[in-house]
Amino acid sequence: MSDLLSRIIKTLDGVLESGARASARRHGRRSALTRIGGLLVGGAAAMALPFDRAYGAQAAGKGSEGNDKSCDYWRYCALDGFLCTTMGGSKTSCPVGAEASVVTWVGTCQNPGDNRSYLISYYDCCGKTPYTGAQFCLRSEGERPGYNMGLYNDINWCVANANKGYHCTVALVVGVAS
């Protein structure tokens, strides 16, 4: 049985590693991902500010720990954008008709459910206008300026897509951070 377990773990590690490598490749430089373990303390105290990258600011909802439509949801610790969960998508899927971004920034967020720190990949969904009534969030735990591009949430991450209009953002677990 330890074989099965180790295979499961290896698979997870493999995905994490290849994810980090892919990100590094896409960013065309040494990825900041490799340094994340020691860099970030994880999103212990979730901060939810009424922020604005493009449109009117929205007050963050008083969501529960498990409410993925709320800015204080644990995965959103470095998310700057509209939540796809409030626009017909989910936390891992773009709304219908949008284009999945091919590059991404990442954060390291602590899941209060298992006290693990996860590497979260924030993919933008592209090619359409946002819904202005959607939930806009800005949290920047572990966020860094553009010289650490893989951690930077101030650019339009539809930049490498055919269609560059910013629609909304998802938050995928790509691995365990530590």
Next chain:
Amino acid sequence: MSDLLSRIIKTLDGVLESGARASARRHGRRSALTRIGGLLVGGAAAMALPFDRAYGAQAAGKGSEGNDKSCDYWRYCALDGFLCTTMGGSKTSCPVGAEASVVTWVGTCQNPGDNRSYLISYYDCCGKTPYTGAQFCLRSEGERPGYNMGLYNDINWCVANANKGYHCTVALVVGVAS
């Protein structure tokens, strides 16, 4: 002296007539201008609603009779748009860098200063975004649907210009209506 007086009056009439003709020509159909005298009662009770053609609605200022930055200014009785007076222009001039519209809609507004009804030509200024902090007004005294195009304030009157972005609207006296 009566010669001079009559010449002045004729000049005014001439401008009004040629203005009306020009408008009719531009609209490519019998201009509604020729019927305005009997049609409209003039902006007796000024209505200032917090309206919106494109952007966020703005409450109309409590301007005095002579305040051309306020929606209840007498000339604005059929104006739908941003006031150029609040965007660096005046009631007869576009802000710097804008393009003067070549077609226009008209209203008939009563000037409380002399109790005359005037034909007002609403020219749009074109080729730039509005300033979203400017005063937006919508009044529709004597306004008519698109089958009376010369009186219609729901279209973008930059339509015949090289640059079709709507910037703001001015209100010119083009003659006495009655």
Next chain:
Amino acid sequence: MDSYRKATLVALLALAAQPALADEPIAPETFTVEAALKPGPNLFVASSGWAGAGVINIFSAADLSYKGNYANGFNGQMTISAGGTVGYTASAYPKRIMKGPIEAVLERFDVSTLKTTRDITILPKFILGQAAHGMLQVSADGERAYVQNATPATSVTVVNLKTGKVVSEIPIPGCWTINLAKDGTRFTTLCGDGRFLTVRLGPDGRATGQAYSEKIFDPEKDPLFTHAERVGADLVFVSFSGVFHRVSDAGDTARLVSTYAFAKEIPGGWAPGGYEVMGYNAPNGIIFIAMHPGARDGSHKNPSTEVWAVDLERRTVLYRSMAPGLTHLAVSQDKVPVIFGTNSHGEGLFRYETDPTAKFAAKLTHQVGLRNASYLLAP
């Protein structure tokens, strides 16, 4: 495999499948795109772009929950056809957004996938303005589109949706809005002298003839709103003072069937106001109409104070419901009519349920703080 090992394997596989359990971390996830719009009747709401992109937002007709959108360009129009499954939008794409020459484009999209299925450059004479009824119409067979032009001289661009080509431009000087006949063989438009113009269309979409009606309305004393509802075989319009004009567009010449001054006997100076001023529910024969009191010159765009339920057949105002702030109104074709409304002057998307057993009294059930919303199409 002994039962102990088997049980452990099952448990471990369960762990892997339930990544939220404390013992096993969340498994890496896959990034996807939703394949199709959530099922159920849709409400389409246009927001015309004035400084860039506009959008058609799609809400659940049941509860106004958000379902998705289709982005268009500057000053966009919309229509939905084929039982709500195919969308069309015409809008402008200027070279430098606020400046430079425009490319006017007719886009067709699949409502379920929100994917563009046609992108046709049309005449740049295309009407620039707010989304409204009669600016863009598509034949029932989906083969032909008709687009209002205004330079500001008025004409209609005919587009063949099969070939993706503009077929012709039909001048309609002094006339406004396209009301396509049910069989697609003609369209009717309102003219500034109070007559209606009917344009006959050949099988290729070109005009084969045209005829003006008698004078149907008085554009000086009591103009018609251009919004129209299809009622049986006829079109119903309403005037600024509140007179329904029932017009037959079945023949080569439009014909006034009847008028009904529904607001006349009711004190308070009530009149219709807004843009999309009314909606018709066919199963019950009821028109719901946005009304404001103290009507006067220039109040014809005032938002509603009440929405009135009018029985067209019995010529009766059945009920006056409180429904403030609507400039646009659309009604479902359910047996229990649902009214949707927007306020293009401010904000708000509203859903009202009516009660057929209580004279179609309307009650607010859902509300969304949407801004810049205007023309809407109900299921």
Next chain:
Amino acid sequence: MDSYRKATLVALLALAAQPALADEPIAPETFTVEAALKPGPNLFVASSGWAGAGVINIFSAADLSYKGNYANGFNGQMTISAGGTVGYTASAYPKRIMKGPIEAVLERFDVSTLKTTRDITILPKFILGQAAHGMLQVSADGERAYVQNATPATSVTVVNLKTGKVVSEIPIPGCWTINLAKDGTRFTTLCGDGRFLTVRLGPDGRATGQAYSEKIFDPEKDPLFTHAERVGADLVFVSFSGVFHRVSDAGDTARLVSTYAFAKEIPGGWAPGGYEVMGYNAPNGIIFIAMHPGARDGSHKNPSTEVWAVDLERRTVLYRSMAPGLTHLAVSQDKVPVIFGTNSHGEGLFRYETDPTAKFAAKLTHQVGLRNASYLLAP
């Protein structure tokens, strides 16, 4: 002409010139366009478009009254040069606004007439994002422009403004923001490993060499904000924890001149926050910086609670003024410094006057409810 007739003529001409008099109607008026921006120092405020056009709004620096604007495209950047008389903006014009290939364009405009004087298509690799310092720079002689690219791999596009051509693309992998040297012969950029890269530029704008500095900052423990201020011959940056880093960019290799942990001794966990976090007033040698208390991981974009006046020479925090809600801050070069600020998270454009005789205490004088405002440039 007898004196009676003469007097009457004068009176009539006066009537004609004063159309508001009761006896004579208002004369027909002429439609014009204002020829030039109203005189006086200007404040430039960028609002980057995310669903279409963006805009550079121009306000009077004296009272925030509105003067005019220049519209640009999607995700626009700006810079102003030649003593405030020439503006530049780089932005994207996508084929279908939210979709389709983009044309990235560098536009030059005359600030007085707001007319476009150059429209140059640049590399589509152009950074898409919010307007910020170091994304677009123009040499002092107005001959060369430098544009940050991010695909997200980073490089710099060099544009010859005389010929209107792109000269070259200079890769700066892992580095971000362009800080052009005063003499235009090199630019310096911040890299992810804490070093600065200096790129030497030939007379044609091409790179003739490059050199990395020693490690100047610690990107893991205390990253630098990328906003920079020119202080004398040096560049001043500030770190997330509030340490000024004075960097010389005069040589072929950037060099750390000094650091100053100005917030260290002050209780409350204060740190800089926002985007354009500080502005320098040269006549007095004072940096004004947006500060928030209780700083922690992720609070580096928090808007200000206070603005601190810091004397760089004397290494003293002179005064802490209440100035809430600023994410962007710019300071005039007057002897009596004026601070301008915006809140890109919410709304507001603010003007504060400072008092050099009272330790540069700042007091709010004007406020405008502007939304979507971000990067600003003071006179």
